[in-house]
Amino acid sequence: MLTEQLKDMGARLSMLRDSLGITPEKIAEALEVSVADYLLYEAGEKDFSFSFLYNVAGILGVDVLDIISGETPKLSLCCVVRAGGGYNINRRKAYNYKHLAFTFRNKKAEPFMVTVEPNGDTIPERHAHDGQEFNYMVSGCMDFFIGDMVYTLSEGDSVYFDSAVPHAMKTHGDTPAKFLAIVMK
Known part of the structure; x- marks a missing residue:
């Protein structure tokens, strides 16, 4: 299932890039990844981090969900998401994202409910993307790594x-941490 989803996302990425007349070399350079790695994304052979999706969507001028789902949001007045709802984005093993404005068009921010699963002693890989972000801890406890700093958030x-x-x-102990993340473009 995940492999098929990756292939579909890669095909959409390739089609969007081609339709804008952007070469793989140019987009790889803009994303600060090797051309070989970028082509693996397009082939559906490399899993997408949220940071990669956010950055490539910005370059291509589309919504993150356009790449993930292939469906363009339709609403511009409001988007209501009931408790526990949202568009599931399970991109990384330890992170589960629920997009909370998935039907709203032309967003100035991307709101997510994020659950970070316990991952033992594994040191998390750091990612970056354009913009600013606000995270509010809903439950659990985790270490937040940024630059050379580490903050414990509860x-x-x-x-x-x-x-x-x-x-x-990275979570503390065996309990998942949950936070509201608002990513601003």
Whole structure:
């Protein structure tokens, strides 16, 4: 299932890039990845991080969900998401994203409910993307890594940061951490 989804996303990425007349070399350079790695994304052979999706969507001038689902949001007045709802984006093993404005068109921000699963002693890979981000801890406890700093965040804590600085999250103990993430373009 995931492999098929990756292939579909890669095909959409390739089609969007081609339709804009952008070469793989130019987009790889803009994304700061090798051309070989970029072509693996287009082939559906490399999993997408949220940072990669956010950055490539910005370059291509589309919504993140256009690449993930192939469906363009239709609403511009409001988007209501009921408790526990949202568009599931399971891009990374330890992170589960639920997009909370998935039907709203021309968003100025991308709101997500993010659950970070316990990942033992594994040091998380840091990612970066353009813009700024606000994270509000809903439950659990986690370490927030940004640049050379590490902050421990618990329920009710928040952090606002420059998301161009590489960052990652890691839970404390065996309990998942959940936070509201609002990514601003």
